Amino acid sequence: xxxxxxxxxxxxxxxxxxxxPYYLQRQGIPIAAVIARRVSLREMARAHVSSGGLLRxxxxxxxxxxxxxxxxxxxxxxxxxxxxxxxxxxxxxxNSPEAVALLKDLAPDLVVLGGTGIIKPAVLNVPRIGxxxxxxALLPELKGFNxxxxxxxxxxxxxxxxxxxxxxxxxxxxxxxxxxxxxxxDTIATLRRRSAEIGKQLFAESIRLVLAGTAPRHPQPxxxxxxxxxxxxxxxxxxxxxxxxxxxx
Amino acid sequence: MxxxxxxxxxRLARPIHxxxxxxxxxxxxxxxxxxxxxxxxxxxxxxxxQDATGDGGVSACYSLxxxxxxxxxxxxxxxxxxxxxxxxxxxDTRYADRALRMGEWLxxxxxxxxxxxxxxxxxxxxxxxxxxxNSGQILLGLTRLYRESHEERYLTSARxxxxxxTKEQAEDGAWYGGLSFHGPxxxxxxxxxxVAWALMELAAIxxxxxxxxxxxxxxxxxxxxxxxxxxxxxxEFWPGHPPFTHTIAYVMEGLLGVGMHARDQALVDAVLxxxxxxxxxxxxxxxxxxxFDATWKSKATYRCMTGEAQVSGVWLQLYALTRxxxxxxxxxxxxxxxxxxxxxxxxxxxIRGGVKGSQPLWGKYHRLAYVNWGAKFLADAxxxxxxxxxxxxxxxxx
Numbered sequence: 105x106x107x108x109x110x111x112x113x114x115x116x117x118x119x120x121x122x123x124x125p126y127y128l129q130r131q132g133i134p135i136a137a138v139i140a141r142r143v144s145l146r147e148m149a150r151a152h153v154s155s156g157g158l159l160r161x162x163x164x165x166x167x168x169x170x171x172x173x174x175x176x177x178x179x180x181x182x183x184x185x186x187x188x189x190x191x192x193x194x195x196x197x198x199n200s201p202e203a204v205a206l207l208k209d210l211a212p213d214l215v216v217l218g219g220t221g222i223i224k225p226a227v228l229n230v231p232r233i234g235x236x237x238x239x240x241a242l243l244p245e246l247k248g249f250n251x252x253x254x255x256x257x258x259x260x261x262x263x264x265x266x267x268x269x270x271x272x273x274x275x276x277x278x279x280x281x282x283x284x285x286x287x288x289x290d291t292i293a294t295l296r297r298r299s300a301e302i303g304k305q306l307f308a309e310s311i312r313l314v315l316a317g318t319a320p321r322h323p324q325p326x327x328x329x330x331x332x333x334x335x336x337x338x339x340x341x342x343x344x345x346x347x348x349x350x351x352x353x
Numbered sequence: 354m355x356x357x358x359x360x361x362x363x364r365l366a367r368p369i370h371x372x373x374x375x376x377x378x379x380x381x382x383x384x385x386x387x388x389x390x391x392x393x394x395x396x397x398x399x400x401x402x403q404d405a406t407g408d409g410g411v412s413a414c415y416s417l418x419x420x421x422x423x424x425x426x427x428x429x430x431x432x433x434x435x436x437x438x439x440x441x442x443x444x445d446t447r448y449a450d451r452a453l454r455m456g457e458w459l460x461x462x463x464x465x466x467x468x469x470x471x472x473x474x475x476x477x478x479x480x481x482x483x484x485x486x487n488s489g490q491i492l493l494g495l496t497r498l499y500r501e502s503h504e505e506r507y508l509t510s511a512r513x514x515x516x517x518x519t520k521e522q523a524e525d526g527a528w529y530g531g532l533s534f535h536g537p538x539x540x541x542x543x544x545x546x547x548v549a550w551a552l553m554e555l556a557a558i559x560x561x562x563x564x565x566x567x568x569x570x571x572x573x574x575x576x577x578x579x580x581x582x583x584x585x586x587x588x589e590f591w592p593g594h595p596p597f598t599h600t601i602a603y604v605m606e607g608l609l610g611v612g613m614h615a616r617d618q619a620l621v622d623a624v625l626x627x628x629x630x631x632x633x634x635x636x637x638x639x640x641x642x643x644x645f646d647a648t649w650k651s652k653a654t655y656r657c658m659t660g661e662a663q664v665s666g667v668w669l670q671l672y673a674l675t676r677x678x679x680x681x682x683x684x685x686x687x688x689x690x691x692x693x694x695x696x697x698x699x700x701x702x703x704i705r706g707g708v709k710g711s712q713p714l715w716g717k718y719h720r721l722a723y724v725n726w727g728a729k730f731l732a733d734a735x736x737x738x739x740x741x742x743x744x745x746x747x748x749x750x751x
Contacts, residue, residue, distance in 0.1 A: 258678065330679065332679060333636035333679065333682065335682060336682050336686055338685060338742060339742075342742075342745055
């Protein structure tokens with residue numbers, strides 16, 4: 105089976121730690137190619153500033169060093185065998201005609217979305233079996249942005265869902281999901297990181313099911329759940345405080 | 354833009370005016386302070402607008418061309434509840450005293466028919482321009498004055514206005530007569546839903562069901578104007594022009610007001626439909642255009658600040674009703690955008706705490722002016738936002 109990963113990568117010579125295609129490869133899943141959207145340094149800087157900038161992240165970095173969770177440590181303990189070389193194709197936009205043509209040339213059976221924007225039907229129609237996405241909340245309740253934070257604010261369980269991507273926003277059939285536990289000293293950042301780790305594990309489990317031909321498709325009830333948007337910074341601070349009390353229990 | 358007189362050009366050329374225009378040309382935004390800071394500044398600006406007239410009414414606007422304008426009966430009417438709310442919010446009874454002064458002035462200018470005049474007040478009541486909408490907005494003030502003071506004269510005045518309004522109402526619930534001719538030229542207007550809401554308020558304090566029947570009749574007519582996509586027909590000021598967010602929000606406020614009084618879920622659902630649509634537009638585009646056509650598209654290159662403040666206020670009302678925190682989130686962002694357009698540190702009182710008609714100031718809605726109703730609606734929104742956020746935070750031990 106031919107699997108292609110769509111992701112975003114900065115214009116840097118190094119690949120990020122725990123790069124999803126290599127993680128999947130280490131799990132014994134063959135990845136045929138990666139199509140990566142180029143992320144400019146300017147875009148990275150803007151994202152960095154909007155997330156609070158380095159100064160505001162210094163306490164977080166200290167906390168992170170002091171509170172590496174079990175999931176983090178498990179991820180670190182993953183044997184780092186030298187991965188097979190995976191061809192990486194760079195595009196400016198995953199939805200561009202150039203990217204669609206490239207994907208058609210690759211003729212994948214399955215596409216895995218590992219860090220992209222909204223993907224349009226022209227791309228989704230290419231893979232023979234379908235496209236898998238990872239959503240950092242339990243569907244169908246919480247769709248859209250900042251869903252980990254919205255789950256905490258709304259008093260709902262935090263979780264991760266692997267789903268078959270369709271043309272709607274997080275409306276595709278559900279393949280599998282898992283709750284993410286809140287651990288002592290958790291912050292939004294640690295929780296997000298743990299969600300990302302669990303997301304990768306679920307991707308691997310899901311792809312194995314697809315390879316075995318037993319991957320389920322649980323349709324989301326029409327109109328179920330709500331679409332959330334970027335959370336206001338003051339609500340984010342409230343969420344951090346609420347998370348601190350939850351994590352202290 | 355019409356040609357300017359020499360006096361207007363001279364006034365426009367004042368350094369402070371050139372400064373605010375220049376900042377809009379460059380696209381500078383102001384620092385966003387705590388909501389309470391903006392609320393206090395907005396209320397202080399409204400006090401200065403009231404003081405500028407000397408008669409108890411609130412000056413319609415501070416114009417970069419004309420300075421403080423004449424008092425505006427319509428908006429003075431609906432500013433009254435804002436002053437009572439702020440008096441309770443801040444614990445400063447002087448704001449309630451100011452609301453009473455506004456009431457005194459309104460009683461003194463009521464027309465012999467019971468109606469109130471359209472447009473600004475030019476020194477004496479204009480018996481030739483009775484207006485349903487303006488009377489309805491003043492009715493919101495009179496009913497609140499009665500609730501606060503229990504003085505019979507406010508109820509009497511409100512009844513007279515209410516009787517005239519219902520007399521002008523057509524069988525289908527709409528108003529085709531008694532239309533304000535100042536500005537709007539459309540033959541029927543959905544945003545008169547706010548008049549229906551005022552009649553419900555009057556019914557509540559008077560116990561007279563005829564007023565609520567009239568209010569509900571208009572609300573049903575208004576409901577029929579709503580398209581499947583949430584947009585309201587017959588809601589523009591001028592035929593062929595897309596409605597400002599100001600009138601779109603007027604309809605939502607009116608229908609919500611009637612819906613709350615009548616406990617009519619269909620009206621609340623209609624407001625939810627439009628408000629949710631606007632929330633999605635705002636969240637996905639990152640801004641709210643000044644006007645929208647029937648497909649929710651817009652060619653507007655300006656923001657209607659009054660409309661934004663109203664939409665934010667409606668979202669906050671819906672948050673209180675439904676506890677859907679997305680409405681609170683969107684209103685906080687929209688309020689931040691409004692705050693970023695407000696100068697709360699200017700050394701000029703007419704600018705400090707004022708709310709522009711349009712952003713930029715030369716936009717289509719009340720260009721080159723800071724309008725009292727924009728300030729009123731921003732104050733209303735902030736008075737809803739502050740306790741809503743505090744309540745959320747209070748659930749979380751620090």
